Amino acid sequence: KEELFVPTPSYFEIVYLNPDKPAVIPCRVTTPLAKVTLHREFPAEEIETDETNIIYDAKKGFVYQHPTSDHKGIVYCKAESQGAPQISIKYHLLYVEVPKGPPSATIVASPSRAKVSDGIHVACTVLGxxxxxxxxxxxxxxxxxxxxxxxxxxFWRLIDRGTGRTTRISKSVLIIEDFEARDAGNYICIAQNLQGTTTVATRVELN
Structure with a gap:
């Protein structure tokens, strides 16, 4: 049978809802004649397009012009042409806060006083x-x-903060397996994103 949706490499895709820019659910179709609708998985319902807040663009997919946290959840698209309707992959819509600027970083050394041949690790963590x-x-x-x-x-991972907001924890850990006297001093982590750079420092003393 003819595939109505443009194929995608995965069965599941994350779409970020950012309040200051449109979000696109990229279910594009292979024929302009197909009738395409957008559906929420739970509660199961069709999401109406109103041509102002949610519009359908055949070249892009469904566009949320002004995303809010109410839009979060799992959605999919349904296309109908002459034959049986076809279902797109699922899209997980995550609501995010507006980027606030340079990374918000913290640094912790463990232990902060070390003896010769101790192992130490210094962790630099960014929530964003x-x-x-x-x-x-x-x-x-x-x-x-x-x-x-x-x-x-x-490394990094995503955590759900429970209020429908998702945060990314990015972490860099510096490890010294056998501490020497010359390793005592300041450990400086420089964290950078597109908005800027944040520098944090901590001290490790020789015990």
Whole structure:
């Protein structure tokens, strides 16, 4: 049978609802003759297009002109042409707050007083918008001596804050497995996103 929806690589896609810009549910069709409707999964209902707040654009899909937290949830599109109706993939709509600017970063060293040959790790954490990437870089006491081995691990995950808002936790952890006297001093984390740069620092003392 003819596929009415333009194929996508996944069965599930996240769409971020940002109050200051339109959000697009990208269920595009392969024929202009298809009748396309938008549906909420739970409660099961059709979402009416009103040509002002929610419009259908055959080249883009459904466009929410002014997203609000009421729009969050799981939706899918249905297309009907001559044959049986077809269902698109599911789209998970997540409401996000407006980006506030440079990263909001915190830094913690554990332990902050270390003995020789102790293991230490310094964690730099950023809470931010789910679709905003954060880049980390470090300055630390043994950095000039290139033979000083440190391990740096970067990772991120999304958490639901319960009020329909989603936050991304981005983390960079600097690990020294065998602390030496020359490792005592300031550990500086530089976190950067498109809005700017934030620098945070902590001190690790030799015990």
């Amino acid at each position: 918008e789910p679709d905003v990437d954060v880049n980390f870089s470090w300055q630390y006491p043994g950095q000039e001596q290139l033979e000083r081995p440190v391990i740096i691990q970067n």
